[in-house]
Amino acid sequence: MVSYEKTICPYCSCGCGIYLVIEDGKIIGQEPQSDHPVNEGGNCPKGRNAYQFLYSEDRLKTPLIRKNGTLVESTWDEALDLIASKLKEAGKNEFGLLASGKNTNEDAYVLQKFTRVVMGTNNVEYCGRLCHSSTAAGLGPVVGSGVMPISQLDLESADCVFLAGINLKETFPLMARRVMRAKENGAKVIVVDPRRTVTARELGDIHLQLKIGTDVAVINALMKIILDEGLENKEFIESRTTGIDELRKYLSSLSLEELAETCEIPIGTLQEAARCFAKAKTGSVLYNQGVNQHTTGSDAIRALASLALIAGQYGRPGTGLSPTRGQINGEGTGDMGCLNVFYPGFQKVGTGAHEKFEKLWDVENLPAEPGLPYTKMIQQTKYMWIVGTNPMMAAPDVDNVREALKAKEFLVVQDIYLTETAELAHVVLPVATWVEREGIHAYVDRRVQKIEKLIEAPGSAKPDWWVVVEVAERMGYKEKFDFSSPREIFEEIRQVVPPYKGITYERLKEALGGIQWPCPTEDHPGTSTFFTEKFNTPDGLGHLQVVEYRPPAELTDSEYPYFLTTGRTIFHYHTGTMSRRTPKLDSEVSYAQCQINPKDASSENIRNGQKVTLRTRRGSVEAEALISEQVPEGLVFLPFHFSESCANKITNPVLDPTCGMPEYKVCAVKLEVSK
Numbered sequence: 001m002v003s004y005e006k007t008i009c010p011y012c013s014c015g016c017g018i019y020l021v022i023e024d025g026k027i028i029g030q031e032p033q034s035d036h037p038v039n040e041g042g043n044c045p046k047g048r049n050a051y052q053f054l055y056s057e058d059r060l061k062t063p064l065i066r067k068n069g070t071l072v073e074s075t076w077d078e079a080l081d082l083i084a085s086k087l088k089e090a091g092k093n094e095f096g097l098l099a100s101g102k103n104t105n106e107d108a109y110v111l112q113k114f115t116r117v118v119m120g121t122n123n124v125e126y127c128g129r130l131c132h133s134s135t136a137a138g139l140g141p142v143v144g145s146g147v148m149p150i151s152q153l154d155l156e157s158a159d160c161v162f163l164a165g166i167n168l169k170e171t172f173p174l175m176a177r178r179v180m181r182a183k184e185n186g187a188k189v190i191v192v193d194p195r196r197t198v199t200a201r202e203l204g205d206i207h208l209q210l211k212i213g214t215d216v217a218v219i220n221a222l223m224k225i226i227l228d229e230g231l232e233n234k235e236f237i238e239s240r241t242t243g244i245d246e247l248r249k250y251l252s253s254l255s256l257e258e259l260a261e262t263c264e265i266p267i268g269t270l271q272e273a274a275r276c277f278a279k280a281k282t283g284s285v286l287y288n289q290g291v292n293q294h295t296t297g298s299d300a301i302r303a304l305a306s307l308a309l310i311a312g313q314y315g316r317p318g319t320g321l322s323p324t325r326g327q328i329n330g331e332g333t334g335d336m337g338c339l340n341v342f343y344p345g346f347q348k349v350g351t352g353a354h355e356k357f358e359k360l361w362d363v364e365n366l367p368a369e370p371g372l373p374y375t376k377m378i379q380q381t382k383y384m385w386i387v388g389t390n391p392m393m394a395a396p397d398v399d400n401v402r403e404a405l406k407a408k409e410f411l412v413v414q415d416i417y418l419t420e421t422a423e424l425a426h427v428v429l430p431v432a433t434w435v436e437r438e439g440i441h442a443y444v445d446r447r448v449q450k451i452e453k454l455i456e457a458p459g460s461a462k463p464d465w466w467v468v469v470e471v472a473e474r475m476g477y478k479e480k481f482d483f484s485s486p487r488e489i490f491e492e493i494r495q496v497v498p499p500y501k502g503i504t505y506e507r508l509k510e511a512l513g514g515i516q517w518p519c520p521t522e523d524h525p526g527t528s529t530f531f532t533e534k535f536n537t538p539d540g541l542g543h544l545q546v547v548e549y550r551p552p553a554e555l556t557d558s559e560y561p562y563f564l565t566t567g568r569t570i571f572h573y574h575t576g577t578m579s580r581r582t583p584k585l586d587s588e589v590s591y592a593q594c595q596i597n598p599k600d601a602s603s604e605n606i607r608n609g610q611k612v613t614l615r616t617r618r619g620s621v622e623a624e625a626l627i628s629e630q631v632p633e634g635l636v637f638l639p640f641h642f643s644e645s646c647a648n649k650i651t652n653p654v655l656d657p658t659c660g661m662p663e664y665k666v667c668a669v670k671l672e673v674s675k
């Protein structure tokens with residue numbers, strides 16, 4: 001029997017629709033969904049090769065327990081009993097849990113509830129800390145909310161799109177298509193990126209090719225030009241913002257020449273970009289890791305939001321500053337409270353949230369102090385449960401991560417493969433993923449869509465939520481985790497997370513393209529545009545910010561003469577677990593290529609395709625040289641998808657002090673031809 005079933009792509013947070021062809025319980029083919037509003041019949045290479053990873057021979061099928069130093073197969077009962085008994089030994093703040101951007105909302109909700117109710121701590125985090133923690137810290141003080149304020153569909157109506165530190169064509173390809181459509185209607189695209197990426201080449205009209213780590217200087221220059229030329233939106237500033245006098249005063253104390261020198265962009269190009277953005281009717285800013293992943297990421301975001309405010313580019317469809325969380329459920333896992341300072345629904349620890357949840361969950365003594373952020377949790381806890389994240393590749397300075405994980409009293413890892421992280425665990429649990437279980441995700445623009453269960457998981461693999469319920473029961477909390485299906489969990493979510501109240505499984509079945517939260521009632525259509533009347537700040541106004549430029553933490557010198565930046569390529573996804581098990585994706589690129597400018601290659605005597613060693617103050621890795629004009633002189637780019645060339649062996653683990661974001665995007669490196 002062959003059937004065609006709709007689902008959503010398992011990779012990025014655009015949330016494109018696809019059809020799967022299923023024969024006798026096995027997926028045998030796929031095609032893009034033509035009536036899905038996000039992708040309208042298109043899919044990128046990852047989306048076109050979406051399901052092969054499920055059938056990789058090395059999927060985990062049985063729980064594993066470490067015995068005499070080796071991981072051996074066990075039963076679920078043995079593994080779950082062991083976990084429960086070990087976790088009972090953990091002191092209150094000795095335990096930490098990392099959830100996943102791959103979890104469904106239902107999984108994420110029970111994971112954080114377990115951490116808070118059973119373990120009594122706010123030590124719960126997920127990859128969002130490494131992805132958009134600078135957004136919460138940066139946008140909170142300015143507009144009071146750190147989510148995308150529009151619908152990705154409305155990007156098409158923009159007449160100026162400002163792409164800051166985001167390589168849209170490779171990382172959100174179907175959003176790039178929408179920007180391409182805006183261009184066809186006459187929009188201008190400004191790209192801020194130190195590399196001449198495919199996005200800068202193919203989408204950009206103006207490329208602000210800044211010196212790495214100088215976004216604050218660029219944005220200050222743009223705001224200064226706008227104010228000096230009287231291009232600001234006076235009415236918007238007057239009625240909807242505060243702080244213009246301080247901002248004006250600060251910017252007038254800066255010299256445009258000096259700012260241009262700092263960011264190494266000609267004044268004329270900065271003027272062209274400033275005028276284009278300020279004069280646009282509908283100006284939209286998308287930003288991502290090129291802005292976030294710095295010790296100054298939250299600063300740059302405060303400045304960017306101020307830029308959008310003085311230009312009056314907020315509060316209408318297609319406008320505003322959009323953070324672009326990239327994991328399939330990067331938004332939802334945060335919405336559910338898998339962050340050390342937020343209970344579900346972004347109710348902040350320290351503002352009485354624990355008391356509210358004590359009532360809602362009918363429990364006592366919920367933690368009222370913030371927990372540890374992702375990287376500190378790895379270093380400072382004794383007992384850890386890691387669910388669907390791979391810090392041995394994704395966290396900075398993995399040599400230190402390895403030591404910390406090896407020293408754990410007890411480490412449980414729950415994944416679909418034996419990842420670099422799982423190899424270090426005392427117990428490894430096999431889970432069902434994607435269409436092997438059901439549940440909802442919130443995609444980049446708060447678009448809530450449901451994944452249906454379409455096939456069986458391999459071996460005895462179980463959904464993430466099931467594991468939590470079983471452990472909670474064994475630890476004496478059956479009554480608080482009395483869930484026998486995702487639907488039951490979702491019904492509780494609807495009760496305690498107000499923006500999800502009006503969303504039901506039934507509605508999601510019907511709603512093509514999902515429903516954007518907040519959706520307060522069952523007859524509410526969902527909310528596409530934020531801030532139409534006021535911002536989410538206590539006084540409803542946008543708070544303009546004075547932000548001073550600070551250089552990155554590690555600069556080049558005679559020993560480490562190049563800047564190293566790390567990031568993504570179109571064919572691979574993060575730590576490679578899924579895309580490298582997809583033959584068509586892996587055959588496109590199966591090893592790390594490090595981009596080196598032709599002039600630098602020539603001065604280091606490096607030929608294209610040669611093995612080079614990249615050495616930083618943390619250590620060294622080898623990669624193949626790709627001599628390319630994509631990088632300017634003095635800058636080297638390394639993707640972080642390949643364990644043999646693990647980028648995070650050498651990145652700088654220094655954190656943005658306001659939010660704990662690692663500076664993945666800049667450190668100093670030297671290059672040598674490998675012996």
Ligand SMILES: Nc1nc2c(c(=O)[nH]1)N[C@H]1C(S)=C(S)[C@@H](COP(=O)(O)OP(=O)(O)OC[C@H]3O[C@@H](n4cnc5c(=O)[nH]c(N)nc54)[C@H](O)[C@@H]3O)O[C@H]1N2
Pocket residue numbers: 012013131164165166167168170171172192193194195197211212213214215288289290291324325326327330565566567568569570571572573574665
């Ligand atoms: N193919 C693919 N797509 C993905 C993912 C993936 O792994 N693979 N991951 C998803 C996830 S979770 C995320 S968060 C997104 C990430 O999406 P992006 O943020 O677009 O991806 P990155 O490659 O990390 O970084 C983007 C750009 O930042 C630039 N950059 C580096 N330093 C600076 C700087 O100082 N200033 C500025 N302005 N730019 C700088 C880099 O040159 C790079 O082109 O992608 C999502 N989509």
Ligand SMILES: Nc1nc2c(c(=O)[nH]1)N[C@H]1C(S)=C(S)[C@@H](COP(=O)(O)OP(=O)(O)OC[C@H]3O[C@@H](n4cnc5c(=O)[nH]c(N)nc54)[C@H](O)[C@@H]3O)O[C@H]1N2
Pocket residue numbers: 100101102103127128130131132289293326327387388389390391393394395414415416417419431432433434464566567568573574575576577578640647648651664
């Ligand atoms: N150098 C450098 N490092 C970075 C970045 C960078 O730009 N440069 N970017 C950072 C960013 S933005 C992000 S978002 C992080 C991503 O970091 P991670 O989220 O740690 O990376 P992934 O490879 O996506 O890991 C997801 C894991 O979940 C597993 N998995 C898949 N489906 C399921 C499921 O249903 N359940 C469970 N339990 N597991 C599942 C996968 O096999 C994989 O091991 O990396 C960060 N690290």
Ligand code: SF4
Pocket residue numbers: 009010011012013014015016039042043044045046047048172173174175
């Ligand atoms: S753009 Fe994202 S969601 Fe769409 S097909 Fe590509 S990876 Fe999948």
Ligand SMILES: [Mo]
Pocket residue numbers: 130131325326327330
């Ligand atoms: Mo991310």
